[in-house]
Amino acid sequence: MLFTGLSGAGKSTIARAVAARLLEQGDLVSVLDGDEVRQVLSAGLGFDAEDRARNVARIAWVAAEIARVGGTAIAAPIAPFAAGRAQARRRAEAAGARFLLVHVATPLAVCEARDRKGLYAAAREGRLPDFTGVSSPYEAPLDADVTVDAAVAAVDEAADAVVAALAAVRR
Ligand SMILES: Nc1ncnc2c1ncn2[C@@H]1O[C@H](COP(=O)(O)OS(=O)(=O)O)[C@@H](OP(=O)(O)O)[C@H]1O
Numbered sequence: 790m791l792f793t794g795l796s797g798a799g800k801s802t803i804a805r806a807v808a809a810r811l812l813e814q815g816d817l818v819s820v821l822d823g824d825e826v827r828q829v830l831s832a833g834l835g836f837d838a839e840d841r842a843r844n845v846a847r848i849a850w851v852a853a854e855i856a857r858v859g860g861t862a863i864a865a866p867i868a869p870f871a872a873g874r875a876q877a878r879r880r881a882e883a884a885g886a887r888f889l890l891v892h893v894a895t896p897l898a899v900c901e902a903r904d905r906k907g908l909y910a911a912a913r914e915g916r917l918p919d920f921t922g923v924s925s926p927y928e929a930p931l932d933a934d935v936t937v938d939a940a941v942a943a944v945d946e947a948a949d950a951v952v953a954a955l956a957a958v959r960r
């Protein structure tokens with residue numbers, strides 16, 4: 790399961806809620822959170838297009854390995870580029886897994902108004918280069934399996950929609 794969306798969109802929060810539901814169902818769940826991946830698996834990578842592609846490719850590889858042995862991998866990077874997301878889908882399917890692309894489509898204005906980490910302000914002031922939605926592109930997916938907007942849906946509602954979409958692809 791690949792979550793994609795802007796910084797602050799709600800990817801981690803909704804991914805964790807989905808993971809909790811799947812654990813209750815007895816799934817073997819591994820959450821590959823964007824921030825945590827950056828500290829370990831992708832330590833040293835930056836935010837230009839090439840490093841973002843490397844980051845998403847690494848996540849996709851680990852997720853496909855988890856799926857190959859029967860686990861459910863939930864990854865929540867920004868994953869701003871369609872090509873990287875498509876590669877993740879191909880890798881998962883090549884591993885014999887089902888793939889779900891979850892677009893957390895919270896509008897930029899809402900993410901920026903929340904600005905929990907002050908990153909949008911820093912990006913607007915030119916102190917943080919290549920910031921998604923400000924000075925680096927976000928290619929909104931045209932192939933999302935489920936779309937949730939955290940400006941409209943509460944965390945529980947968004948998680949319900951994702952779990953329902955997963956159940957549909959598992960049928
Ligand atoms: N320049 C720039 N652009 C976007 N994000 C930045 C940047 N610099 C640091 N951060 C912080 O890194 C988190 C995004 O990392 P990801 O690995 O998810 O990004 S990507 O998928 O490789 O594009 C992202 O975390 P989230 O806010 O949880 O999305 C940011 O906190």
Ligand SMILES: Nc1ncnc2c1ncn2[C@@H]1O[C@H](COP(=O)(O)OP(=O)(O)O)[C@@H](O)[C@H]1O
Binds near residue numbers: 798801942943
């Ligand atoms: N409906 C919602 N869904 C998800 N997050 C929400 C929602 N409403 C408010 N939030 C808050 O928005 C923030 C989203 O942060 P986070 O999940 O880390 O986003 P991301 O991983 O996309 O950067 C959190 O502080 C969360 O509590």
